[in-house]
Amino acid sequence: MLNRKIKLAGLFLIAALLITSVGLGAAEVEEExxxxxxNDEHGVIENFDxxxxxxxxxxxxxxxxFLVSGGDVFSGNPVVDEYVIDDENLRGKPIIGLMNLAGYDALVxxxxEFDYGQDILQDRIEQAEFPMILANFDAEEAPYLEQPEPYTILETNKGFPVAFLGLVQITEAGIPSTHPGNLDGIEFxxxxxTALEYEFLRDEASIFVGLTHLGHSWDQDLAEAMGSLDLIIGGHSHSVVENPPLVNDVLVAQAGADTNYLGKIVVELGSDGQxxxxxxxLISIDDIDEAxxxxxxxxxxxxDQVDEIFSRELAQLDEGISGDMALGSLMTDAALTELDADFAAQNAGGIRVSELDPEITVGSVFELEPFGNELVIYxxxxxxxxxxxQFSYERRSTVDLYVGGLHYEVAVNEIGLVDSIELYYPDGTPLDEDKVYQMVLSSYVADTYEYTARDEGHNTYRRHNDTIIDFIERISAxxxxxxxxxxxISTTSVPGGEGTEIGRTEVGLSTEGMDRGSVSAGNLKADxxxxxxxxxxxxxxxxQLNSGVDLDSGPVYQEALExxxxxxxxxDNNVTVATVTGENLEKMFHNQNEWFGGPATQVSGLTYEVVMEDGDVVETSLFKDGEPVDPQxxxxxxxxSxxxxxxxxxxxxxxxxxxxxTELxxxxxxxxxxxxxxEELAEERISIIE
Amino acid sequence: MKVYINDTEIEVFQGAKLENALRRYSKKVYREVVSGKKVVIDQYGNQQLLQGSLRSESAFWIEEAD
Structure with a gap:
């Protein structure tokens, strides 16, 4: 039997040092x-050199x-995730190829790793020149995946065995965080x-390593439960563990994510392998300056294959798909169809192009939805x-959520607030008021909008742009x-509208014409x-003004301002107050006007002129009390802010x-x-000279 | 699932990442973290990056970046 790990719990704990170190010290070192x-490389390939x-x-x-990975090498970079060459699905191949070349020794x-499907994972396991291990699952019934090794034992150059045991986190649903459709026939x-079933590895190795994808907190639980480990090399929580703690005499490490960090753990072995x-x-990748x-x-x-990857044709149409309604409908139909849900909603701000060209490619989908938002079902x-x-409409005072699986009609009152919303199936039948539906939202909408729901929602682990690609490939031109x-979607106006009156105005509060000069809503806010x-x-x-809003004179309602x-x-922005010279203030305004292509700022206490030629801003001049601002x-x-x-x-x-x-x-x-x-709200404080 | 940011309880969907909880906590703070002005520190004193997984009932604090 090989030497067991020598327990030193409580002897050494050097906490506030950048380097965590624990050991006997006195015995002669046979091998370092x-x-x-x-860990969590997520397709970032640029640092492997x-x-x-x-x-x-x-x-x-x-x-x-030993160069090792704590898992999640896939998903996060289209060069890796969309690597389909000559119609051959080779997703994930680039990063495994680079890890081979860099000399990786093991990966959990x-x-x-399940995101591309079992068949692709199997291909990548076969491609890898290092073991891809996992212990806590049974893939015997899996249609496309052969059971990988639960652990691997590698030897040091002096012949001491090092055991790596692979473990992955599972959710409350009993599966890892990937789409369940990728896990047919697999039990976790x-x-x-599971780890405790492999304690025998302690007796077979000089160094016993938990190579885990659990998360730093769970790694500490593992360490508490299994002090026979020497090290836990972890992933999943993207924790930047600069000082790996010693928990139950187990060193627990993790190296951030995206190859921004490289861990370095030195283990000294004695002559008997103890x-x-x-x-x-932890080493920042920025501190490694050679390749x-x-x-x-x-x-x-x-x-260099980015262009080829992005230019892969998904569909060829006679004309492009244009406008938020068309694109939002496409995006929501993709989400609900691919996830087999009832409805889906897409915010206007998440539709990042105004038109898809007739040749729809992988690249154009990534332009349409570049965020890779995961989809959540409520x-x-x-x-x-x-x-x-209602929340979505009132936050922008216009239609903001495009929908799939249903239609809706929103009635808006005279102060711009929602009076009522009618919901219909596409055939015009009203929704069943008592039924509970599956609604798909992007994680962004899930996080930032206010709404009620019957459950707390769950991540589907499918990225929206992936569902759009799959959907476009699935349906006909x-x-x-x-x-x-x-x-x-349709909107109607209804009379009335009461709110909390906090003032009165002789001038209606309007944003109409905001691209060309002062508007009363802008003047009010700047004042x-x-x-x-x-x-x-x-x-x-x-x-930042909501376009096309024109509220009547009379009461000023708090709700309308909100x-x-x-x-x-x-x-919830605030206001940043800057002290600047007149010359630099003019530069600030001019830079923004150039970017905006016209007057970009509503103002109070000054006026300004914008000189435009052929649609471009060429000069901006600021005035105070009718005189040019003093440059000095x-x-x-x-x-x-x-x-x-x-x-x-x-x-x-x-x-x-x-x-x-806050501004509000x-x-x-x-x-x-x-x-x-x-009438001060109606002042024209901006002029354009063309 | 509940987590805590600066001692404020945040409800997020199952399978949420730190990014989701932070956006729910404050869009402004989220943007400050994205821009690098601030960082998120976990209950063990480590920085956690935005795409990291969440464990129910875990706690985080927002700090100025170095």
Missing amino acids: VVFLPT RIAWYRQQVEEEYDTV IGNH FAPVD VLSRRGE DPDVTAEIDYYE EMNADDIRSLL EELAQYNEEDR AVRHVLDIDFGTYPTD FALYGSFAY AEYTVGFN YVYQFYSEGVDVIDSYTTDR EILLDYVEEIGEFG
Whole structure:
């Protein structure tokens, strides 16, 4: 029997050091073994040349080096995820090829390794020149996957065995975090329970490593339950563990994600193979400044195929698919069809192109939905769906959610708030008010919108752009062309509308014409910033005004200010007050006008002229009290705290601070203080000279 | 599933990542983390990256980036 690990619990605990170290110290060191782990690479291939080079350097210094992965090498980079060459599905091939070249020694199969399907995972296991291991599952009934080894035992250069046991986290549903459709015929087991069945490996190895994809917190549970391990090299939680802790005498490490970090764990072995010490640290990939040229060449080879990957044709139409209604309908139909749900909703801000060209490619889908948002399913009844649609409409004062599987009609009152929403099936039949439906939302909508639901929702682990690709490949060109005819949403106006009256105005609050100059809603907001903060100039970014809103004169309702007019209010932004010279303030405005293609800023306390030629902004001039601003004078100016970064980019700012109060709070304070508003809101503060 | 950010209870869907909880907590803070101005620290004192998995009842704190 080989030497068992020598227990040192409680002897050494060096906490506040960048390097964690524990060991006997006095015994003679026979061999130094280094583990270089990465985890959650998620298709990031660009750093493997530096990892390979670093491994070579470490090999010169130490006796043995093991380069290993804590799993989830797939999913996150289209070069890897969409690697279909000459109609051959080779997803994942680039990263496994690079890991072969970099000299990886072992990998635990993480949840995302199942994302491409079992057949592709099997191909990648066969491609890998290193063991891909996993213990806590049974794939005997799996149609396309052969049972991988649960563990592997590698030898150091001096012949000491090192055991790696592979474990993956499972959810409350008893499966890893991937789409269940990828897991036919596979049964998973609780990772700690499974690990305990492999304690015999302690007796077969000098170093016993849990190579896990559980998450740092779960790794600590494993360590508590299984002190026979020497190390846990983990993944899944993307934890940047700079000081690997010693838990129950098990060193628990993890190296962030996306190959931004490389762990380095040094284990000293005595002459009988006993562990004398362990120490761990984390190396930033940015600190590795050389690269293996052969691996670099291979990375270049794959990255040069981006155009080919993105140009893969999915469909060829006679004309493109245009407009938010058509594209939103396509995106939602893709989501609900591929996930076999009842309905789906897509926010307008997540539709990133105005048209898909007649030749629809992988690349055009990634332009349409570049975020790779995962799709989430909620159980919702009709009122839950109304709550979602009402929130969405009122946050932008316009139709914001496009839908699949249903149609809706929203009635809006005179202050821009939703009066009622009628829900229909596509054939015009009203939804069953008592039925519970499966509604698909992107994770972004799930996170940032307000709504009720019958359950807490669950991740499907399918990315929206993947479902769109699959859906487009599934349906005919004729069916795709029909999306240009879709009309699933209608709005009507209804009289009335009561809210909380906090002021009155002689001028209607409007955003109409905002692209060409001052609008009353913009003037009101900029005035509020200047007055409440007692500064020289107030501003509000024109692109944050909700377009096409025109509220009547008369009462000013708090609800209208909250929801109808100002898009940035949904983000709880504050106001950043900057002190700048007149010259630099003019630069700020001009830069934004150039970007916007016209007057980009609603203002208070100043006026400005924009000179345009052939549609381009060529000059911006600022005036205070009718005179050009003094280039050398210092002015205090209030900006939306988020867009301030764009205004201040490349411009010297003397000083700045950001308010604790939000923009909305400042505006409400102002309206309640002033109470009555008149023609000043209708002032034209911006002029365009063409 | 519940997690805690700066001692505030956040409800997220099953299978959510840190990114989802942070967006639910505050879109503004989320953007500050994305931009690198702030970082998320877990209950063990480690930075956790946005795509990392969540464990129910785990706690996080927002700190200024170094």
